Amino acid sequence: MRPTLIPGLQVQFSYKIPDTKTVPQLYPEAEEFQAMPEVFATGFMVGLMEWTCLKLISPHLDEGEGSLGTHINVSHQSATPPGLTVTVDAECIEVRGPRLKFHVRAHDGIGVIGEGEHERFVVTWERFDRGMQKKLQAVQQADSEEAGA
Template sequence: MKPTLVPGLTAQFAYRIPDTKTVPNLYPEADEFQEMPEVFATGFMVGLMEWTCLKLLAPHLDEGEGSLGTHINVSHAAATPPGLTVTVDAECIEVRGPRLKFHVRAHDGVGMIGEGEHERFVVTWERFDRGMQKKLQAVREAQSEEAGA
């Protein structure tokens, strides 16, 4: 992580909402979602907020580093039909070592649709991959024990 990553940094990202980012597309296999209106899904809004934070972070990370979302606390206050453009504003409000906190706000050109806070944790992908390999190995061992029982 570069020393340029400090509170006060901002980013803005605009995204035109396609039909594929509506509630029924969130989990196509879920009948419950299929019955809901075709409006911008909360899950996709959260992803768009994360994406904006990733764009903010990119120039401030060292090679081999990335970040993982660790907490999200946002409202989704208004529906947005496909075709509108949602603009997300993100501001880095805290840097505590590798733990970062952002204020995020989404607007669809008509009104504010969501707002809150998001936390991310900076990691090296090499270390992250090692941790995932350990977890996968533990799953394989547990499955092997179950098969042998």
């Protein structure tokens, strides 16, 4: 991570909400979600906030680095129908080594729809992949032991 990633950096990102980002689309196999209104889903709003933070971070990463979301604490205050454009403002408010903290705020052109804080952790993808391989091996070993029992 480059030393240019500092508190105070800001970015704004806008996205027109399609029909595919509504509550029933979040988990199409979930009957409970199918009964809900077709408005911008909280899960997709969180993803849009993360995406905006990624846009802020990306010019400041070294080759082979990326970041992972580690914490989200946001409110979803207002429903947004498909067709409206949601704009997310993100500001880096803290850098502690590889741990980054952001203030995020989403607006749909009519009012604020969500706001809060998001944390990310900068990693090298090589190290992340090694950790995932260990986890997959542990699952395979557990499955193998269970099949032998």
